[in-house]
Amino acid sequence: MSVSGAPVQTVRERPAKALAARLRSVSLATSMPYVYVVVLGFVIYLLSPEIINGPGAVDVRFSAAVPLAFVAFGQTLAMFTRGIDLAVGGLISTVTAILATTAADSWGTLVLLLVALVALGAVAGLINGVAIALTGLQPFIVTLATWSIWGGVALLILPQEGGAAPVDLTTLVLGNIVGIPKSVWIFVVLFALWLWLRDTRLVGDLRAIGSDEARARLIGVPIRRRKVQCYMLSGIFAALAGIWIAGQTGSGAPNAGDPFILSSVAAVVIGGTSIFGGTGSAAASIAGALAFLMIPDLISAVELSSFWSVFFQGALLIVAVTASSIAMQLRARRSGS
């Protein structure tokens, strides 16, 4: 079990012994996704090297993985509390629909638009969070409802796939900064964000809520506020994902977000975050997202129909979640007896 809400020493002060203890406490489950990424990458490279080292291959793959990395980050926070955020499906669609139908002639208006969309994500998350925290309804049913609502809003704004996202947005998303693709920078930023966030009181409290909500209440965790914050963050990440998708494809789709429900949950589960709350890592979920998105490459490397990847992605979620659930039960039985 990881430290939750405990006082944190800075890296410089921490003696070597504590560092060693920290390394030991790194759970096996959350290290596995990195292994998957390396092994899958190696297998794909052996089968069909050009997928890995072809011109722009890594750039394209990281760029395609950015939206899932965003959504998986937010989904991890929701799953820390034993919740789930299905609304990301509709929210991402709405954001791409708005971008595909709104003109932004200057950088100024584009920036305003993007800020407004991130605020929209926060508001959508606020609605989810308040509904979950105040009514005590289960997260899946609340976010199932808001998924439907945001999906309807997206359809209202953009009845069918298409439209044109602002050209400047595409410029913003593509290209390099100091020779490294912007998409890779996003991953660096997200990892850094997690390294900071994981030791904050917010994440400690979210874990505490997930492991035992009644006890968390007793030790004074502000449960309602934390849940609202958690779904707001998830909404903001969904909006960022929608912005990236619109920039990357130059268009929108009223159902652009739907696949992200399955893929984000899968990324989190592959990343070793417990479906029963409390433990896990958003960084591992991002690695899980990369591994999940390598399945289509593996399928094309073994020259199967690309439709097989849809099957294997669903099947992988089932296998991963069943394995983690059985492992959890065995552990509970062992400690119980």
Added chain:
Amino acid sequence: MSLGAVLSRNRAIVTSFAIAAVLFLVGTIHSLDFAGVNQIRTMLVYASFIGIIGLGQTLCILTGGIDLSVPWTLTGAAVLTSVLTADGHPMGAVIALVLALAVVVGVLNGLGVAYAGVPPIIMTLGMNGALQGLLLVYTDGGISSNPPDALTSFVTGQALGVPTIVWIWLVVIVLGWALLSLTTLGRRLYAIGTNRRAAQLAGVRVRRTLVVPYVVSAIGAAGTGLLLMGFTDQAFLSMGDPYLFSSAVAVAVGGASILGGSGNYIGTVGGALVLTLVASLLPLFSLGTAWLSIAYGLILLVTVYAASLNLSRRRAVAES
């Protein structure tokens, strides 16, 4: 028992039928055609699709779960049947095969939920994705064959002025009501939904019983796939999509608690009528499918919230 007691005991069911009646009145006031015999027939047929799937979904929700694999189970049954019969296989054998495959899907879902302890939402979400993948591979992303004529003519037929599909739904209603109200299995499902641990201590074989709702749901979805394909005379790869929301919302409107343990299939029947009426009313006010989706979400939020208030009130009464 007095009429008042019956009404208050079945408040959710009464409410869902009352809402349906009000919606029907609104439609009739707006346009007299709304109450036309043909219009009512069509609405009942569409309500049947939601209602038949709704039985399995009611059982899942009753036990604290949900089945998100409905869309591709439904699509899969329709697509497989149309492709296989077009290849010249006998229709009876094909339908038997399709329903058997549906049982396999349901059992897999049930095993994951009941024995492996996977949260139902994640298990059935993954299953939906896996089924979608298998069907895309099988059809290579498109489908061109038509449903068998025998099925179409059977499904679009009528008896005593009532469409065959509605008769089938009536049978499902009787079976569903009997299952939940008269059988031990039904009482066990309620017991599991109310308190799994207590049910276990009382001798219910919780795991084995918990597989049942997912099997019923898969059979219901597959059966509806066949009926829907026969009725619309086509099978296509997104035909199941609307039924994920509509089946879950119908159950919620019918008053089943998402926390499990309370609810009734008759309530879901009312819920299916409400949803069909909403779907028929919106176009009268020039509101399209986008608004339907928004309406479903709002209805779901409101009804689930109302049910949770109702539940906490009853608990308060029980404790005092």
